[in-house]
Amino acid sequence: MSKTHEIKVQRREDEGKGASRRLRHAGLIPAIVYGGDLKPVSIQLDHEEVWLAQQNEWFYSSILDLSLNGDVQKVLLRDMQRHPFKQLIMHIDFQRVNENEKLNASVPLHFVNEDKSPAGKSAEVVVTHELNEVQVSCLPKDLPEFIEVDLSALEVGNVIHLSDIKLPAGVEIPELKLGKEHDVAVVIAKHGREEAEAPAAEGETK
Structure with a gap:
């Protein structure tokens, strides 16, 4: 609350x-x-x-x-x-806002424990936050000031999607009801060399 x-x-x-x-x-x-x-x-x-x-x-x-x-x-x-x-x-x-009616609002995401995760501890891994906020639906009394995303178990190659976010009681993400294609990535952990190789590969085809 x-x-x-x-x-x-x-x-x-x-x-x-x-x-x-x-x-x-x-x-x-x-x-x-x-x-x-x-x-x-x-x-x-x-x-x-x-x-x-x-x-x-x-x-x-x-x-x-x-x-x-x-x-x-x-x-x-x-x-x-x-x-x-x-x-x-x-x-x-x-x-x-009507206290008895659900509302839609943008809520910030707070990413925690990234530095303690296997991915965060590796100098060769790049962790990207694809979203910094998320649209939620809930009653006014349940609206959180932010939603915490725990990254302590994040490993290389992991992708955290919208559906993986633990939501407070009474809060839902309407976008997830629109189909699997709307379950977008929130956090991606991959080797830094993958980031560097991608532009190089694109340059070779030109």
């Missing part, structure tokens, strides 16, 4: 590009909350608070508690627009 994180917001009355520009100049971020049985609501958030929060992994994969004068709505981050070169968040979209 994931932790929840509270972020204070205020209702936004003014709309339009001019109003959004004024908010940014005042150190605020224009945002919107939508979904569920309620109408979309325009809000504003403190830029400094959100800038610090968005540096954490949980900001992107956890249930967030948006607090409007004590009225809390549970949401997921759905979109965040950044300035192309300034350290500035331009706009944020949040989606309300």
Whole structure:
């Protein structure tokens, strides 16, 4: 079960590009909350608070508690627009979650014990992480902040697929229901010389 994180917001009355520009100049971020049985609501958030929060992994994969004068709505981050070169968040979209309905979300993968594995201990082996996150489906209460992938038994030639990941209770990967071809590789361990020989072999055919 994931932790929840509270972020204070205020209702936004003014709309339009001019109003959004004024908010940014005042150190605020224009945002919107939508979904569920309620109408979309325009809000504003403190830029400094959100800038610090968005540096954490949980900001992107956890249930967030948006607090409007004590009225809390549970949401997921759905979109965040950044300035192309300034350290500035331009706009944020949040989606309300229903605690009784399953949701789809991206969850980071944390790879552990690679250095203790037979593959990780060998200087001749290259271990590649093909995925860094995975799409899951679950009730909001079951949403994990991350999923741990234990690589302690990883050996040369091993491939860990989506179906090999141990999921927390109540969590599933919808993609696995689409067929075997969707059971993609998550981690691959192979000899480094295989990596080097592949480009050389391609060059010989040219």
